[in-house]
Amino acid sequence: MNLVQLGWNDSIDTSFKEYESEGYAIGRISKGYKNTYKVITKEQELSAEVSGKFIHNASNKKDFPSVGDWVVLTLQVEEGKAMIHKVLHRFSKFSRKEPGQGSDEQIVATNINTVFLVISLNKDFNLRRIERYLITAWESGAKPVIVLSKSDICEEIYEKIIEVESVAIGVPIYTVSAHKGEGMDNLKKYCIDGETIALLGSSGSGKSTICNYLYGSYKQKVSAIRTGDEKGKHTTTNREMLMLPEGGILIDTPGMRELQLWDVNQSINKSFSDIEQFATQCLFRDCQHDNEPSCAVKAAIDQGELELDRFNNYVKFQRELAYLERKNDKKSQMEEKKRHKKIGGDRTRFNRK
Structure with a gap:
């Protein structure tokens, strides 16, 4: 090799x-x-x-x-x-805030060229989750690709694509059924020597089935989804880099029920470029899009040019990042205080000698 x-x-x-x-x-x-x-x-x-x-x-x-x-x-x-x-220096990395109450960065995978964001076309389909994955994908430095999986069980594929296009501006979107081999050639064209692709998505989205198809054999365990809400079980428990027989590298990752944002301020602007564009037309430069007069964002919502749910998700992300920034700042202050306390203690011990 x-x-x-x-x-x-x-x-x-x-x-x-x-x-x-x-x-x-x-x-x-x-x-x-x-x-x-x-x-x-x-x-x-x-x-x-x-x-x-x-x-x-x-x-x-x-x-x-x-x-x-x-x-x-x-x-x-x-x-x-x-x-x-x-x-060595990472030219790209996919990160999230560690799950739970911590405030540390958890790196999922690095040096990725393309991110396949796998979204199932079953009852677990969720536009707001797609927005969250897109923000993190843009921030990673890799190129995002939306993969709408399990197309064989969906009767409204065209409508779903239109919905995704409204939030994934300029991002390639493919519908596939790895189980039947439909649409998979669109993914294979990314699998070439020197290219690294990461598979990301929630549990039960079909990542392992796609992985097995691209690998050409049974490599990853596949589990049935729950019958009630069609959410999946964790079948991939560790991140793993796989060399594909026809070229390229695939990194499969465990399903994520929780994807908390990490340092994605610039990517929010890119992922929500439509809202940012409306905001430039507001009367006030620091408009909060709440009760201010002549707010172009509120007008866009009233006129049906912008979905209220999408705007609410945008506001939610901004608050989430503000909270994380405050938490990290407090953590940094505490670490700095400990460092100075240690230096002071070292000096005291040195002077006693």
Whole structure:
């Protein structure tokens, strides 16, 4: 296997040059566990751990390797092992706020060229969820593609496409049935050497079935959805990088019931460009689109040019980001206070000596 098949490009080549001259090897993280990783080199796949120096220099979770990362290695080929010393620059990354009450960034996958946002055409179809996925996809630096799966069970495909087009402005949209092989050629054209595609979507959206079709064999376990609400069960439990037989790399990810936004201010403007355009016509530059006079956004809603649900979702995202910013700022202040307290303690101990 050559490095181009692994997704090698000029950006990675430039980042690695200084380490290559010192005798280090290069590899790409294909799978992550709690404390260990699988890493693919141009010769083989190895089990890997991060070095003690790496752990010492890491400030938080996002500094550790994620699936898709290119990493600097020393190899222990006979033992089938490697040591990770450095994560190279990520030209793209798909992140979310960690689930629950925390306020840390959780990196889902990195160095992605294209994101397949898989949305099922069953009762779990949700435009507001599509908006959330699109915002995060744009922020990742990868190109989003909407994949409307399970088209064989939908009788209103054209209407659904029109709905999605209203929120996914300028984004390619494909309807597929991986179960029947319908529309899958549209996805295959993205699967070429050097390209990395991430599959993202909620549980039961059909990601694993699409993965199996593109891989050409039964690679990922597939589970039936619940009969009541047609939501799925978690069948993919770990992120994994798969080398596709016909070229390209596929990163399958666990289904996400919760996708909280992370640092996506610029992407909101892009995803909601229609609302942003209306806002430029408001009388006041700082219009909140609430009770202000001559508000172009409110007028667009009243005239049916803008859906109220879409605007409400836009406001919800803005509030979510404002809350996260406040929480992170408070966390940063506490960490800075601890750091200064530690420095003060170190000085006191030094002076006593």
